[in-house]
Amino acid sequence: MTNKQKEKISVLRQAGTSYKEIAEQLDLSVNTVKSYCQRHELQTYVKVRNSLRLCMQCHAEIPQTPKRKAKKFCCDKCRQLWWTAHSNLIHCISLVNHTCPVCGKTFQAYKSKHRIYCSRTCYGKSKEVTHE
Numbered sequence: 001m002t003n004k005q006k007e008k009i010s011v012l013r014q015a016g017t018s019y020k021e022i023a024e025q026l027d028l029s030v031n032t033v034k035s036y037c038q039r040h041e042l043q044t045y046v047k048v049r050n051s052l053r054l055c056m057q058c059h060a061e062i063p064q065t066p067k068r069k070a071k072k073f074c075c076d077k078c079r080q081l082w083w084t085a086h087s088n089l090i091h092c093i094s095l096v097n098h099t100c101p102v103c104g105k106t107f108q109a110y111k112s113k114h115r116i117y118c119s120r121t122c123y124g125k126s127k128e129v130t131h132e
Contacts, residue, residue: 001028001032001036005026005028006036008022008025008026009022009026009033009036009037009042010040010042012025013037013042014042019033019034019037053070053071053072055072055073055074055078056072056073056078056082057073057074057078057079057081057082058074058078060074062074094110094111095108095109095110095111096108096109096110096111098115098116098118100116100117100118100119100122101116101117101126102117102118102122102123102125102126103118103122105118
């Protein structure tokens with residue numbers, strides 16, 4: 001690797017360019033670029049750029065914790081609202097049709113031998129003691 005390539009890698013990394021893009025521009029191996037950047041502590045520029053992320057629901061900035069999975073939502077309320085609005089994205093492969101023994105209503109739930117009732121109300125009704 002030439003000194004000119006090394007300088008170009010530093011400039012591109014400071015601009016937030018990925019290892020792959022740098023490797024393609026300079027006709028180098030991705031691993032060569034990556035190891036050079038890690039040895040010279042150039043990988044931090046992209047981390048700084050990604051340290052703030054916007055909430056998927058309200059678009060507020062979310063500060064990210066280093067070495068943790070990136071947060072997508074600023075709070076539980078936003079997360080619940082977004083998934084309620086985008087319920088079609090939930091993978092429903094494991095949903096099974098059940099019939100409630102109390103009210104006879106058909107409902108969908110995840111496959112489980114413990115899921116019998118459609119709601120807590122029906123569960124409570126099934127436990128009621130009837131005095132005759």
